Amino acid sequence: MTSVVDHARLAFTAVERLEQVSGPRDLIETFRSCLDPFGFSVVLITGLPDPPADPTPFFLINSWPSGWHERYIDKDFYRDDPVAEAGRTHIDPFAWSEAPVDLERQPRARQVMSEAASVGMRDGFVVPIVTSRSVQACVSVAGDIPELSPDVRRMIHLVGMYAHARAMRLHASQKSLARRLLSDREREVLRWTAAGKTAWETSCILGISERTVTYHVTTTARRLEAVSRTHAVARAIALGEISIG
Structure with missing residues (x-):
């Protein structure tokens, strides 16, 4: 039997x-190999914007099973995902099976979890990361029948926080290579857009007119060669213009 000291x-x-580790792929494989003895085969490190924002640009590290990401986004499962909802509102770590299910707010919650189970993610464990910015983040690990004993939870909590910090450092090193294309105001507007705020909500937060917000989003998209607000956010994150954590 593995003891507390062993864990x-x-x-x-x-x-x-x-x-x-030297890069994202190396981080994924190293993190997964550390958790594999306990039945965890999938790792995800991501920001958690409020729906209806697209979560894809906020993914730092992702080893979801083949095809699951496409289905998750295509079916807009993020809006009804009880684990993501709990990750946005909880401070303490929790098992996927412990995430509250509110079928009035998220009518497809059970479908999301059932389909996740069908691709080898029957249960998991989430370490919420409270950031200083507008978007909460988390480390989520999953498997078919993972071990979720108190000692394993504590171990994942510790390693998960470090894995998130390491992922952020790797991301920051990539950002430092990027040439700044946007002004401080444009980046500020885009950060709130990434958090799922409307132009009107962003105008209230920043104390500027809604028309000015729309202008900044439009010019930002043009400068980033993006075809939509969501594409502009994705391009800005990839280029290091805005942070996701």
């Missing part, structure tokens, strides 16, 4: 291994 040793070994 602590495993956690610190995982942290040491994560410190050595």
